Amino acid sequence: MQDFEPEVVVVGSGAGGGAVAWTLANAGVKVVILESGPEFLPQYDYPLSTDDWELRDFPDQPDHPRYTFAELQNLDPKLEHLLSRSLRHGLANTGSKRLAGQYMHVRGVGGSTLHYSGEAHRLHPDAMNMYSRHGVAADWPISYAELEPYYVKAEKLIGVAGPDNQGARWRSEPFPLPPHALSYASRAVTRDSTFNWQANSLGILSRAYRNRPPCNYCANCNRGCPRGDKGSVDVTFIRSALATGNCRIETFNTVTEIHAGKNDEVRSVTVRNTAGLTHEISARVFVAACGALETPRLLLLSSIANESGQVGKNFMETVLWQLSGLHKENLGSHRGLPVDTVCWDFNAPHSIPGAPGGCTLTVATPQSYLVGPVAYAHRVVDGWGRQHKQAMREQFGRAITIQSGGAFLPNDSSYIDLDPEEKDLFGQPLPRINSYVDDTTTKRLTFMQGLCRQVSDEAGIDTIVEEIGTYDQFVASHVFGTCRMGDSPEDSVVDRWGRSHRWKNLFIADASVFPSSGGGEAPSLTIQALAIRTGEHIRDQLARRAI
Amino acid sequence: MQRRSVLKILCVAQFLTAGVGRAAVSTVEGKTPHRPNGPHALFTVFVDTLIPADDESPAASELGVAKKMLDTINRSASLKALYSEGLKWLDRTAHQMHTKNFIDLEEPQRVDIISLAEKADHASVQRKFFREMRDWAMELYYSHPDTWSSFGQLHPPQPVGYFNYSSAPEKT
Ligand SMILES: Cc1cc2nc3c(=O)[nH]c(=O)nc-3n(C[C@H](O)[C@H](O)[C@H](O)COP(=O)(O)OP(=O)(O)OC[C@H]3O[C@@H](n4cnc5c(N)ncnc54)[C@H](O)[C@@H]3O)c2cc1C
Ligand code: SF4
Numbered sequence: 001m002q003d004f005e006p007e008v009v010v011v012g013s014g015a016g017g018g019a020v021a022w023t024l025a026n027a028g029v030k031v032v033i034l035e036s037g038p039e040f041l042p043q044y045d046y047p048l049s050t051d052d053w054e055l056r057d058f059p060d061q062p063d064h065p066r067y068t069f070a071e072l073q074n075l076d077p078k079l080e081h082l083l084s085r086s087l088r089h090g091l092a093n094t095g096s097k098r099l100a101g102q103y104m105h106v107r108g109v110g111g112s113t114l115h116y117s118g119e120a121h122r123l124h125p126d127a128m129n130m131y132s133r134h135g136v137a138a139d140w141p142i143s144y145a146e147l148e149p150y151y152v153k154a155e156k157l158i159g160v161a162g163p164d165n166q167g168a169r170w171r172s173e174p175f176p177l178p179p180h181a182l183s184y185a186s187r188a189v190t191r192d193s194t195f196n197w198q199a200n201s202l203g204i205l206s207r208a209y210r211n212r213p214p215c216n217y218c219a220n221c222n223r224g225c226p227r228g229d230k231g232s233v234d235v236t237f238i239r240s241a242l243a244t245g246n247c248r249i250e251t252f253n254t255v256t257e258i259h260a261g262k263n264d265e266v267r268s269v270t271v272r273n274t275a276g277l278t279h280e281i282s283a284r285v286f287v288a289a290c291g292a293l294e295t296p297r298l299l300l301l302s303s304i305a306n307e308s309g310q311v312g313k314n315f316m317e318t319v320l321w322q323l324s325g326l327h328k329e330n331l332g333s334h335r336g337l338p339v340d341t342v343c344w345d346f347n348a349p350h351s352i353p354g355a356p357g358g359c360t361l362t363v364a365t366p367q368s369y370l371v372g373p374v375a376y377a378h379r380v381v382d383g384w385g386r387q388h389k390q391a392m393r394e395q396f397g398r399a400i401t402i403q404s405g406g407a408f409l410p411n412d413s414s415y416i417d418l419d420p421e422e423k424d425l426f427g428q429p430l431p432r433i434n435s436y437v438d439d440t441t442t443k444r445l446t447f448m449q450g451l452c453r454q455v456s457d458e459a460g461i462d463t464i465v466e467e468i469g470t471y472d473q474f475v476a477s478h479v480f481g482t483c484r485m486g487d488s489p490e491d492s493v494v495d496r497w498g499r500s501h502r503w504k505n506l507f508i509a510d511a512s513v514f515p516s517s518g519g520g521e522a523p524s525l526t527i528q529a530l531a532i533r534t535g536e537h538i539r540d541q542l543a544r545r546a547i
Numbered sequence: 548m549q550r551r552s553v554l555k556i557l558c559v560a561q562f563l564t565a566g567v568g569r570a571a572v573s574t575v576e577g578k579t580p581h582r583p584n585g586p587h588a589l590f591t592v593f594v595d596t597l598i599p600a601d602d603e604s605p606a607a608s609e610l611g612v613a614k615k616m617l618d619t620i621n622r623s624a625s626l627k628a629l630y631s632e633g634l635k636w637l638d639r640t641a642h643q644m645h646t647k648n649f650i651d652l653e654e655p656q657r658v659d660i661i662s663l664a665e666k667a668d669h670a671s672v673q674r675k676f677f678r679e680m681r682d683w684a685m686e687l688y689y690s691h692p693d694t695w696s697s698f699g700q701l702h703p704p705q706p707v708g709y710f711n712y713s714s715a716p717e718k719t
Contacts, residue, residue, distance in 0.1 A: 218708040373701070386601055392697075
């Protein structure tokens with residue numbers, strides 16, 4: 001880095017970090033991205049052409065725990081209907097407490113988008129006013145109209161494919177690419193549904209776009225896309241940022257502390273790599289984009305930007321119900337896209353009686369990994385011996401997964417703090433997940449379960465093989481809220497531009513700034529739109545020498 | 548790949564902890580086609596009873612499933628312990644029921660014995676042995692391309708993908 005003096009240091013290269021770095025580099029600002037994980041090489045690291053492809057998941061295997069859980073809540077016998085179960089394995093959780101499952105994420109260039117399904121959603125405009133309309137969560141300090149032009153920029157860079165109209169989420173320009181055709185399986189499932197279904201908007205190319213090939217519908221995005229048509233941040237924002245010559249990325253470099261300087265400005269960050277080297281990097285601006293667990297952790301470790309006491313608070317997690325069953329017909333459901341079909345009928349925040357915050361419905365068979373015979377032998381077709389072989393032949397291609405994702409409202413018992421005992425590789429406390437599923441969430445989950453069952457009935461699914469939810473087990477791929485954005489320094493961590501209320505040159509650009517979760521929308525596009533907006537603000541401030 | 552990581556993939560992807568299968572017993576006549584011999588013959592016969600040959604696809608041993616499992620078992624003390632306890636149980640039960648070694652039984656008799664293991668108490672060694680070996684053998688068997696022709700259009704996802712994904716699957 002000796003020959004490269006960064007003006008801006010971005011910590012983390014995921015959805016938010018990649019987008020902010022691209023915006024700045026594109027504007028001629030010198031940026032360095034510090035990323036604690038590796039760079040993955042799609043052709044080499046995601047071997048979907050080998051015979052044993054089904055035995056591999058996305059290759060990010062933590063060599064050291066990255067977070068811990070505080071004790072989770074007791075399960076309520078009255079909510080037995082929300083227990084996850086499968087025909088083959090019975091109950092997923094036979095204990096009396098909620099299980100500490102997983103925060104699904106990736107460390108590496110591109111962050112968790114490397115593992116993602118490519119859903120590219122705008123937030124429902126009403127989901128940004130949850131406090132003023134429903135008295136819950138917090139209002140966003142900006143409106144949908146203010147964010148809309150940044151959605152357009154993100155969609156263009158990624159090459160989002162989507163339908164002409166998505167109802168309440170109005171658009172000033174069409175999607176850059178036409179929608180993907182629905183799979184045969186999704187058409188069969190939604191044909192007789194009473195709900196309204198349409199092609200999902202996806203950051204997956206329906207046509208060749210900006211030197212990237214179109215998708216070939218292999219159905220395995222979650223194992224990592226070796227073709228580069230999935231719009232993960234490494235092949236979109238970061239590739240474009242590096243091409244400007246204004247951006248450098250340093251992998252295996254973990255920021256362990258942010259240092260305060262004079263005049264309410266941050267001076268530098270401490271960076272440590274896995275070889276044990278430590279150094280300090282100074283710059284004019286610092287952007288934390290480590291995700292909704294690691295960003296609050298870094299701030300807490302550095303004792304910075306927590307004047308409101310809100311760092312780590314307002315933690316929001318994934319609320320999910322997933323039903324998998326067998327259709328009467330072989331639909332070849334192992335082909336296509338992870339989540340190609342969506343229904344927005346219940347997505348507006350008022351849609352669920354007694355539980356503000358909406359939900360989405362999708363057909364998500366490949367996302368549930370039911371795409372190969374190993375998964376069928378494990379999860380769908382019980383038994384063994386000759387009959388099992390016959391049943392495998394009869395049932396392969398018939399599995400269908402219907403999924404509903406819903407809003408999570410912040411509550412006092414859901415937050416991230418520092419584990420008092422467990423440490424990371426560098427001897428620093430791990431982030432600890434404190435999570436509580438409250439009554440509104442269980443009401444919403446019950447409603448979501450009902451929707452999935454209705455779709456399943458209407459689709460002629462004759463055997464339900466699994467129903468899985470997030471009530472009895474913490475499993476989250478969408479996490480938000482732990483450095484809330486707001487106008488008041490009293491109850492938020494950053495302002496409407498993502499800037500710390502106190503520290504003039506410290507910004508946050510990731511999922512932790514969300515004041516509310518949305519009603520089951522996939523968050524990356526919103527993270528990216530916000531990050532581009534933050535990046536443009538930093539660019540303007542630097543140009544005016546206001547920072 | 549280590550055994551544990553394979554299980555993790557399937558559990559994590561689906562939020563499922565390792566569970567217990569329902570009883571579904573195969574009751575078909577016939578013998579294992581190739582009677583294996585050698586020190587691991589008993590294990591091979593057991594695995595081939597879980598996944599026998601039929602008109603459309605080979606037995607597990609023909610695809611080297613038992614051998615691959617043994618290679619891993621030999622490298623893990625805990626798997627080795629489970630393996631020997633499980634095999635001991637099979638032979639002991641075969642003697643109690645038929646006064647023969649497991650390997651010398653007809654297929655329906657072997658099926659009956661494995662079904663007992665499948666239905667045994669969760670904490671019992673025979674149940675653990677059955678569950679672990681069944682899932683593992685299935686994993687190795689169905690990740691072998693020689694088993695895929697009976698599933699119609701199935702191939703590794705790349706490099707060709709499924710451009711025909713929006714049409715009905717071709718009949719096999
Ligand atoms: C299986 C799966 C499927 C998903 N599907 C979708 C989908 O279809 N659509 C969608 O919109 N979203 C999806 N998501 C969620 C989406 O990927 C995340 O919400 C999004 O990537 C979060 O962005 P982020 O910038 O907050 O954090 P991340 O993308 O997680 O990036 C954080 C980065 O910061 C790095 N980092 C952390 N701490 C440090 C440090 N101290 N120093 C240096 N670097 C650090 C990490 O290594 C990581 O690379 C999915 C997620 C998963 C796991
Ligand atoms: S379905 Fe398309 S985007 Fe997904 S991994 Fe396959 S080729 Fe890539």
